[in-house]
Amino acid sequence: xxxxxxxxxxxxxxxxxxxxxxxxxxxxxxxxxxxxxxxxxxxxxxxxxxxxxxxxxxxxxxxxxxxxxxxxxxxxxxxxxxxxxxxxxxxxxxxxxxxxxxxxxxxxxxxxxxxxxxxxxxxxxxxxxxxxxxxxxxxxxxxxxxxxxxxxxxxxxxxxxxxxxxxxxxxxxxxxxxxxxxxxxxxxxxxxxxxxxxxxxxxxxxxxxxxxxxxxxxxxxxxxxxxxxxxxxxxxxxxxxxxxxxxxxxxxxxxxxxxxxxxxxxxxxxxxxxxxxxxxxxxxxxxxxxxxxxxxxxxxxxxxxxxxxxxxxxxxxxxxxxxxxxxxxxxxxxxxxxxxxxxxxxxxxxxxxxxxxxxxxxxxxxxxxxxxxxxxxxxxxxxxxxxxxx
Numbered sequence: 001x002x003x004x005x006x007x008x009x010x011x012x013x014x015x016x017x018x019x020x021x022x023x024x025x026x027x028x029x030x031x032x033x034x035x036x037x038x039x040x041x042x043x044x045x046x047x048x049x050x051x052x053x054x055x056x057x058x059x060x061x062x063x064x065x066x067x068x069x070x071x072x073x074x075x076x077x078x079x080x081x082x083x084x085x086x087x088x089x090x091x092x093x094x095x096x097x098x099x100x101x102x103x104x105x106x107x108x109x110x111x112x113x114x115x116x117x118x119x120x121x122x123x124x125x126x127x128x129x130x131x132x133x134x135x136x137x138x139x140x141x142x143x144x145x146x147x148x149x150x151x152x153x154x155x156x157x158x159x160x161x162x163x164x165x166x167x168x169x170x171x172x173x174x175x176x177x178x179x180x181x182x183x184x185x186x187x188x189x190x191x192x193x194x195x196x197x198x199x200x201x202x203x204x205x206x207x208x209x210x211x212x213x214x215x216x217x218x219x220x221x222x223x224x225x226x227x228x229x230x231x232x233x234x235x236x237x238x239x240x241x242x243x244x245x246x247x248x249x250x251x252x253x254x255x256x257x258x259x260x261x262x263x264x265x266x267x268x269x270x271x272x273x274x275x276x277x278x279x280x281x282x283x284x285x286x287x288x289x290x291x292x293x294x295x296x297x298x299x300x301x302x303x304x305x306x307x308x309x310x311x312x313x314x315x316x317x318x319x320x321x322x323x324x325x326x327x328x329x330x331x332x333x334x335x336x337x338x339x340x341x342x343x344x345x346x347x348x349x350x351x352x353x354x355x356x357x358x359x360x361x362x363x364x365x366x367x368x369x370x371x372x373x374x375x376x377x378x379x380x381x382x383x384x385x386x387x388x389x390x
Contacts, residue, residue: 013383013384016380029363030042031044031360032360041275058236059231060274062269064345066267070198071327074125099119116184126189154167154175163230189311215228218292223280238254238347239365240252339351362376
């Protein structure tokens, strides 16, 4: 029988996982490496400091690892003929017709010019529709006017997720549409907001809530029973922590923001899930998309969709050597070229390497302190690759 993952490599994977848990590290984690039919899971520590032990089916907030799931739902609806990727969004999102665009990205809100053309669905999926987060924004001495305005509107699309404070879907869309774009449609890549707006478009196209769209088009076909926009069993949900100079500080408790249905199901960062549910997602993509998508749609989703001009500036600091497909990052260079996946800033990473038939999933409750994940994620990915024979 062919050895898909070496015994020595899996032992090292376990040692790396255990080494990051405990005093001075993280309270707990679930780490999974899979190749073919071989699945190895390490469960370490607890769901909270001094709390109950973590389990294989423990729930973690996906944050931005939500995005690929929304991208899949979008392709599924397009496959049904509910919209075309290259059609203007105006039919389903009339609030975004006749956009205005800032003359300077950090300029005053009333200093605008007309958009040269309408936004397309594809540009929402590739995050090139003209609005979102950039690295320059994060290091500005004072909040840009558009950032300050988005904060006053409680959109929570230019920073961490906050489902308890977001308005309902139509109100969110109306408020967002009161802001100008930061760039002309198609000119630049900006992070995050494309998935939030895309979620509204999907709900309207299907005539149901985004939670129902995701459930019927992705979760149920794949048997992802534990993935949702809120945790019905909060006893299984990890406490989210942020790191401070004085140690870990609770960012969100189990009975907090993800313990009840949100007013706005945010396609950018709203889901909770388990390691095994994310494995089901990876395996669907690796086998070509069935039963969710046709194979050609998967190939398009996980290939680099950005032009050199779009990649030139804003991807640095967010993607670091990767590019962007449809709501998913794509590795374009180096030994992992062709791999895809994405990271969730509340503590998760999800990596799929089709050339090696390898999936690596790391679920923790530690909020990222910067754009890139904490070291535990990189160390476990390195250990997973080292467990591949030859």
